[in-house]
Amino acid sequence: MNPCSTVLLTDLYQLTMVQAYVEQGMMDSAVFEFFVRRLPAQRSFLMAAGLEQVLDFLEQLRVRPDELKWLEQTGRFSRSCLDYLENLRFSGDVHAMQEGTVFFPNEPILRVTAPLPQAQLVETRIMNLLNFQTLIASKAARSVLAGGGKPLIDFGLRRAHGAEAGLLAARASYLAGFAGTSTVLAGMEYDIPIYGTMAHSFVQAHKDEKIAFEHFALAQPKNAVFLIDTYDTEAAAHKVVALAPRLKQLGIVVKAVRLDSGDLADHARKVRRILDEGDLPQAQILASGNLDEYQLRRLIAGEAPIDSFAVGTAMTTSADAPSLDCAYKLQEYAGRPCRKRSEGKATWPGRKQVYRQYRHDERFDYDTVTMVQAPGTGDPLLHPVMTKGRRLIPPPKLTELRERAATQLALLPDSLRSLECNHPYDIRISQPLQDLALAVDQCV
């Protein structure tokens, strides 16, 4: 399954506007930027993700014959509009922050420069892709920061919002620093390490829990991880200890046990003792079950003897903030900067660049949002990634993006590493940009 590339995965208004643009000959170059208006209450920063899927989508953009036929038979579109759609290819330029880059409100992370109908038509899917993966990478990064360096595994597929959400959440969380995922397809599509053991049903299907463990170990001798909370956690840990010598004779090492319910810290301590006293000091403890970054912090602070964590629903749905207040807005058309002034939703006009300044200890100090034409100090964060509809460089490896993300998290000032969000980052709107906004307002 590749992410959906049909052009019809869009809002109808994109097509009605395209028709008007085509009929009026409004084919000049338009500049749209994607940015987040404000942070969710429980976020100090966001992590850009989803660019590769956006570039795939733009490279593959075309209307298939069956789609064109369907559009025609709706009776909504003129011949000239349908002809335009039939020959549609994306021929524009894209500038973007690399995936894994930490960013803040009002900072564009993607800029599309293309003939107006093209740049308009791609809005919905670009937002759909960037909103979701950025949402998940940003949420997952919080677990990474709270997880004390222990391996985290994405277990969220079953409650992800559909197939693509499950697959792309595995990608975004791996990018943000997770160690892997339970989603098999993410292993096949993105080469992400996959993890998995057994469910409660496996234990229940056997009349005897110990026999269930034995059967599993025989089937997966290198992956002997037992789920021990189906009936009584500590009793099951004793069964694992009792089984271990027999497995050892077969050359099977008990790799780990998994806890999935109850007071995880308390169970982990008791089970750790049972395993240690049972001559299984190498057997690790994996914990799962409604975990999120707050639970991780609590378990880490309490020094619960847990070796790795599976994080599911809370991460994969970004449960405390399941969307971003993001926008993809027209900033310039035919060389004329423009700006929306709707109440509470005004935007900064023109094509912009973001510069980042660093402190003496190399951590982030402040960002400046300004026009591309204006001089800036610090690192520019937006780079050209596509010209005339073609990628400028081959897709980077996901492991490279993951390293970049790790570096970014390491450069966060301590105030932004906290799960609480009391110290907003310093984001400056340059004077030339403020002047431009005033000038644009006076022209309308």
Place this chain on the structure above:
Amino acid sequence: MNPCSTVLLTDLYQLTMVQAYVEQGMMDSAVFEFFVRRLPAQRSFLMAAGLEQVLDFLEQLRVRPDELKWLEQTGRFSRSCLDYLENLRFSGDVHAMQEGTVFFPNEPILRVTAPLPQAQLVETRIMNLLNFQTLIASKAARSVLAGGGKPLIDFGLRRAHGAEAGLLAARASYLAGFAGTSTVLAGMEYDIPIYGTMAHSFVQAHKDEKIAFEHFALAQPKNAVFLIDTYDTEAAAHKVVALAPRLKQLGIVVKAVRLDSGDLADHARKVRRILDEGDLPQAQILASGNLDEYQLRRLIAGEAPIDSFAVGTAMTTSADAPSLDCAYKLQEYAGRPCRKRSEGKATWPGRKQVYRQYRHDERFDYDTVTMVQAPGTGDPLLHPVMTKGRRLIPPPKLTELRERAATQLALLPDSLRSLECNHPYDIRISQPLQDLALAVDQCV
């Protein structure tokens, strides 16, 4: 785009368990049920949705050659497991509540009866499909109840969690009573009415707002709906009035205006007056912009002169409860009822039926959850829908399911129609089922 049907969209543990089942010859019949453990805090009821996609998935279940090859090269699976997967088809039975049925915690809405490895392997995708559409139908139903009978339109695609979420949210919200969606693909795939007009960028791309409106009306003469909040809402309403006579000469009727920011009730009143005084009494007002069921209730109670509403992110992400505490649990294997007893996650064993009793006024009175073998009074809610891997009836029309959902909402007692959730519904666990749970516990 059809919903993803690859078997590899699953958790790795399904495959590791399948391997153990195959190797141990555990091919007897297993019964799994999907149910919700408890309601989200802000829900009084849930609405079942997603069954058709589950049945499609089961009918199409197979491992493609490239997937099999990939599984083989991971080195994780035995020859016998791979052979089993190569020939895999779903040959089981399914019982389910019809889509659009209102249901409550601990009531199975789907029961799968199939050889254990099959019934196990399909868990992840079944949960993924039922969790999401049920989540969205249940959330959308709240807007339907709060919306005073006015048409509601799904505008959520851009912040839906990926492509499939956008498409299936359009389906689930239409099923629950929405009038349509902005998602074009949902029109093509599911024949859902599609709606759309213009974005702020359309107005911005023109130097003059009035010319923007004129251009749009010329391109979409039957769909002359103008977005009027880009700069100044009331000023734009006056421009619509000024433009109307010229459009009338061209045979174009101003159909509606859309408000998307600010105090919607206040703007609606002012704009209504401008339109009425401008001889445009037929022009409707459509409102959008961060709407949810609470905003709808407020606007309806305040008698804001708004004719229809677009509801986006809050509905399409089920923002106040972005997942259900749902489970797909083994209830019986080889004729032996079973039950999980994990702390806080215990389940009722055996294959179950739900009976619904009605009051004298035909509203729902209470439900009883019992075993299929036990007698029950009231309407049984689970029905056979698939036998030996084949649907028993052709897929129903979405409009039929939508009518069913409307009937169900009409039968809700008033206490459950409120947006507040103060009166839990009466769900009874039958005495025979309680006895069975005790008996099962004594056997383990």
